[in-house]
Amino acid sequence: MRIAIIGPRDLVNKVLSVGKEFHDLEMTPFGYSIETEAPTIVERNQHLFDGILFTGPIPYYLCTSKINRLIVWDYIPYRSTGLIMSILGVLKRFPEYIKREFSISVDTLAESEVTEIISEVQVPIKHVYTKEFSPHTNANQDFCSFHEEMYKKNKVDVCITCLKSTYKILKKKGIPAFAVVPSVHTIRGTLQKIIFEMKSNKMELLRTVVGIIALDELPSTPVKRHKDLMRIYNVLLEYANKKDLLVFPRMESSFILIETYGQLMMDTDSFTHNPLREQIFTSTGLDIRIGYGVGPNASLAEDYAMKAIEFAKREGKKRCYIFDGTTVIGLRDEEGIGSFEVESGDKNMTILSERTGLSISNLSRVMKALKMLDGYFSATDLASVLRISPKTARRIIAKIIKVGLIQEVRTRSNIGAGRPAKIYTYKSRGAGKE
Numbered sequence: 001m002r003i004a005i006i007g008p009r010d011l012v013n014k015v016l017s018v019g020k021e022f023h024d025l026e027m028t029p030f031g032y033s034i035e036t037e038a039p040t041i042v043e044r045n046q047h048l049f050d051g052i053l054f055t056g057p058i059p060y061y062l063c064t065s066k067i068n069r070l071i072v073w074d075y076i077p078y079r080s081t082g083l084i085m086s087i088l089g090v091l092k093r094f095p096e097y098i099k100r101e102f103s104i105s106v107d108t109l110a111e112s113e114v115t116e117i118i119s120e121v122q123v124p125i126k127h128v129y130t131k132e133f134s135p136h137t138n139a140n141q142d143f144c145s146f147h148e149e150m151y152k153k154n155k156v157d158v159c160i161t162c163l164k165s166t167y168k169i170l171k172k173k174g175i176p177a178f179a180v181v182p183s184v185h186t187i188r189g190t191l192q193k194i195i196f197e198m199k200s201n202k203m204e205l206l207r208t209v210v211g212i213i214a215l216d217e218l219p220s221t222p223v224k225r226h227k228d229l230m231r232i233y234n235v236l237l238e239y240a241n242k243k244d245l246l247v248f249p250r251m252e253s254s255f256i257l258i259e260t261y262g263q264l265m266m267d268t269d270s271f272t273h274n275p276l277r278e279q280i281f282t283s284t285g286l287d288i289r290i291g292y293g294v295g296p297n298a299s300l301a302e303d304y305a306m307k308a309i310e311f312a313k314r315e316g317k318k319r320c321y322i323f324d325g326t327t328v329i330g331l332r333d334e335e336g337i338g339s340f341e342v343e344s345g346d347k348n349m350t351i352l353s354e355r356t357g358l359s360i361s362n363l364s365r366v367m368k369a370l371k372m373l374d375g376y377f378s379a380t381d382l383a384s385v386l387r388i389s390p391k392t393a394r395r396i397i398a399k400i401i402k403v404g405l406i407q408e409v410r411t412r413s414n415i416g417a418g419r420p421a422k423i424y425t426y427k428s429r430g431a432g433k434e
Helices: 009-019 035-048 057-064 080-093 111-121 139-152 164-172 184-205 222-243 261-267 275-284 298-315 347-356 360-373 379-386 390-401
Strands: 002-008 026-032 051-054 072-075 102-108 125-132 158-161 177-179 208-215 246-250 254-260 288-295 320-323 327-330 340-342 406-412 421-426
Touching: 002 009, 002 035, 002 164, 009 026, 009 184, 026 035, 035 051, 035 057, 035 139, 051 057, 051 184, 057 072, 072 184, 080 102, 080 111, 080 158, 080 177, 080 184, 102 139, 111 125, 125 139, 139 158, 139 164, 158 164, 164 177, 184 261, 208 222, 208 261, 208 275, 208 298, 222 246, 222 254, 222 275, 254 261, 275 288, 288 298, 298 320, 298 327, 347 360, 360 379, 360 390, 360 421, 379 390, 379 421, 390 406
Parallel strands: 002 026, 002 051, 051 072, 102 125, 102 158, 158 177, 288 320
Antiparallel strands: 208 254, 208 288, 246 254, 320 327, 327 340, 406 421
16 A cells, blocks of 8 residues: 655655554655645645645645545544653753643644643643634744743743744744644554545445446437437547547447446546546537446446436436446535435435435435545545535524534634634434434
């Protein structure tokens, strides 16, 4: 498995050291001076790897807001052990603080988390000031301003930061700063997690995809039909040659394209658009329908592709759909979510759909996104996974809270201007019982 490690050079080297324990893991380091370099690194290199591991959450969120994820991404979280190690570093450098109270400023982490950790280690800290990280902000600039202001106003004695670039700037200014560094245990656990995700993702990406390309409407005369089909076939051949795909005629009025699920997701940018259909229409002026089937073999995938074509005809839309035997996925719709139908006739989904006022298609997609988030999240996080606006995400969350599927747990202050962000957790059990 090939993985890119992205972060400050010292943290990248620490991850590389821990990663030597995993003999089937091929790691490539990408060290940077400042976290804003991360999106450029990812954009240029993610196609070369099975996964990307960021050494912290900030470069991870910078990239999710700017780049489409084509492979597995994950980041090393800042656990309590990292903060405890930093506090121990403070006491080692300033032993007088063991006997007298002192105040600290901490960035990235939530205030509730910091105060809980401090109460457990029983360190004589008088006041704690926090600046929690919020995605899509200039974390380095805001964190530096926050710590510098706290120190110059004599509100704190020591500044603790999770951002390496902030640590370097504070040190240059003579401000007593300490960096939160993830422990070996946390790094090892994150590596184990991303290896499992990469293996699962690789198996999924290698599944066979059969695409059936058919004319939207057949011409009235055989001659016209033959000419139109040949024009489409020529475009298909050109497209297949460039992408190294297999294409051939199917019956009298359609064609088959064979590729892998990974190729399809990459070519369509995670199915946000379909360049093949666009190219055929641009080159020939002909409207077509495309149905993609995903399966363990070409025969079953072709059957699923036919069902995807039938779904497109039933909907009466000139669009493309994927069917994998359970769900039908379509390109993003006007509401910004994308069609997504459950084919299993799940009664619970029907009930939830009625209670939330969301269609089964959109509810299914949201449910899958909630499982992917796997923990605490904001409306911005959900919006990033679904590729919708935060405003639409907040509207969806408000509807789902009513059925007990999502619970608001706290709020966090945004960096800079803006209202505090609400933090939620997904509760899969008990949904729909109220």
